[in-house]
Amino acid sequence: xxxxxxxxxxxxxxxxxxxxxxxxxxxxxxxxxxxxxxxxxxxxxxxxxxxxxxxxxxxxxxxxxxxxxxxxxxxxxxxxxxxxxxxxxxxxxxxxxxxxxxxxxxxxxxxxxxxxxxxxxxxxxxxxxxxxxxxxxxxxxxxxxxxxxxxxxxxxxxxxxxxxxxxxxxxxxxxxxxxxxxxxxxxxxxxxxxxxxxxxxxxxxxxxxxxxxxxxxxxxxxxxxxxxxxxxxxxxxxxxxxxxxxxxxxxxxxxxx
Amino acid sequence: xxxxxxxxxxxxxxxxxxxxxxxxxxxxxxxxxxxxxxxxxxxxxxxxxxxxxxxxxxxxxxxxxxxxxxxxxxxxxxxxxxxxxxxxxxxxxxxxxxxxxxxxxxxxxxxxxxxxxxxxxxxxxxxxxxxxxxxxxxxxxxxxxxxxxxxxxxxxxxxxxxxxxxxxxxxxxxxxxxxxxxxxxxxxxxxxxxxxxxxx
Numbered sequence: 001x002x003x004x005x006x007x008x009x010x011x012x013x014x015x016x017x018x019x020x021x022x023x024x025x026x027x028x029x030x031x032x033x034x035x036x037x038x039x040x041x042x043x044x045x046x047x048x049x050x051x052x053x054x055x056x057x058x059x060x061x062x063x064x065x066x067x068x069x070x071x072x073x074x075x076x077x078x079x080x081x082x083x084x085x086x087x088x089x090x091x092x093x094x095x096x097x098x099x100x101x102x103x104x105x106x107x108x109x110x111x112x113x114x115x116x117x118x119x120x121x122x123x124x125x126x127x128x129x130x131x132x133x134x135x136x137x138x139x140x141x142x143x144x145x146x147x148x149x150x151x152x153x154x155x156x157x158x159x160x161x162x163x164x165x166x167x168x169x170x171x172x173x174x175x176x177x178x179x180x181x182x183x184x185x186x187x188x189x190x191x192x193x194x195x196x197x198x199x200x201x202x203x204x205x206x207x208x209x210x211x212x213x214x215x216x217x218x219x220x221x222x223x224x225x226x227x228x229x230x231x232x233x234x235x236x237x238x239x240x241x242x243x244x245x246x247x248x249x250x251x252x253x254x255x256x257x
Numbered sequence: 258x259x260x261x262x263x264x265x266x267x268x269x270x271x272x273x274x275x276x277x278x279x280x281x282x283x284x285x286x287x288x289x290x291x292x293x294x295x296x297x298x299x300x301x302x303x304x305x306x307x308x309x310x311x312x313x314x315x316x317x318x319x320x321x322x323x324x325x326x327x328x329x330x331x332x333x334x335x336x337x338x339x340x341x342x343x344x345x346x347x348x349x350x351x352x353x354x355x356x357x358x359x360x361x362x363x364x365x366x367x368x369x370x371x372x373x374x375x376x377x378x379x380x381x382x383x384x385x386x387x388x389x390x391x392x393x394x395x396x397x398x399x400x401x402x403x404x405x406x407x408x409x410x411x412x413x414x415x416x417x418x419x420x421x422x423x424x425x426x427x428x429x430x431x432x433x434x435x436x437x438x439x440x441x442x443x444x445x446x447x448x449x450x451x452x453x454x455x456x457x
Binding site: 038039041042045046048051091227231234235236237238240241242244245246249250252253254256 | 327330331334335337359362363366383395405407408420421425426427428429430431432433434435436437438439440449452453456
């Protein structure tokens with residue numbers, strides 16, 4: 001009996017091996033090739049796709065503008081903010097905003113059929129809003145091991161196969177694309193930060209209130225991740241295509257998950 | 258008939274053995290990777306070293322693990338083949354230097370993070386992808402190290418070499434390819450090399 005078993009196991013090993021044979025042969029051929037053959041083995045992984053980029057002129061200009069805004073406006077402000085606000089206060093500000101975006105994450109998790117993530121998000125919201133005092137603290141993660149599951153409508157569209165469309169760099173927000181830009185509208189309806197009068201409660205109702213809240217969020221975020229942008233920028237030879245590629249690859253990964 | 262059966266069994270056993278070898282290969286690679294990480298952490302935590310000495314030691318410890326040359330070649334894509342020999346050599350030199358600088362800059366941000374190996378895959382006989390988590394105080398960063406096995410081992414290098422690193426799904430090599438390609442559409446290779454010099 002034992003013999004039969006090992007035989008079946010080895011046989012299955014056999015069949016998978018024979019299937020792999022052709023590709024192995026191909027690989028060996030490539031390796032024995034000259035120097036260019038070495039690179040040929042990687043051509044599948046690094047195929048050059050033509051990037052459809054009709055707004056590249058505008059995008060380039062906006063990337064330069066955003067970079068200047070970071071360097072000469074946001075960074076000095078964030079530096080000052082850093083100086084005044086203790087790091088724990090800044091963490092709390094970040095937690096507060098994150099907690100506000102719970103409806104967006106919940107709905108998009110549900111739309112993608114990720115019900116256990118949606119449940120985890122609900123648990124987080126309930127715990128952090130109450131025990132965590134309006135979301136200022138994150139006891140859900142620290143004590144209950146509940147993780148954030150970031151999902152937005154752009155990802156939901158991507159999940160159902162919508163392509164990214166042309167890349168668009170937004171003022172201050174930075175890299176985006178047509179799909180993610182469209183996705184911002186339904187997400188805005190689910191956000192308590194808003195610039196119009198709504199039939200339901202929102203934290204901000206007018207443009208000045210909205211922009212004020214968004215600025216605090218952005219400056220606070222930068223103050224917590226001061227060197228991240230600069231480190232990334234340090235690897236760029238050409239800022240625009242670099243950030244475009246980083247953004248698109250990152251979004252594809254998020255959609256895949 | 259019996260003879261054929263015997264041959265099949267022998268063949269299958271041999272193939273099973275080969276599969277075990279592949280599994281061994283993977284766990285060896287993982288152990289080697291974790292040893293390297295520990296070596297680097299020891300250097301980082303050695304407070305007696307100056308920042309420059311420290312970075313130099315780290316780069317020295319990691320160099321056998323990376324196939325910088327291959328990365329340099331792949332980063333240029335098709336443009337690589339059009340380069341003259343002396344430019345190829347110069348480009349590799351500059352690219353490797355830039356990689357080392359970039360890595361050192363990232364090490365500076367290190368703060369008691371832990372490295373955990375999450376997954377190990379072997380999509381091809383000569384490719385292994387090692388998925389790791391860099392676990393910090395408040396967040397996790399998924400980093401994938403992609404290894405290939407060159408057909409012949411180089412003297413001062415490991416058997417398996419990293420040719421690409423993916424951080425949160427962003428491949429260093431793909432990003433470089435994209436930006437170099439666009440750069441070379443309007444500018445020359447000499448301008449690209451100048452830009453690389455400025456970075457390191």
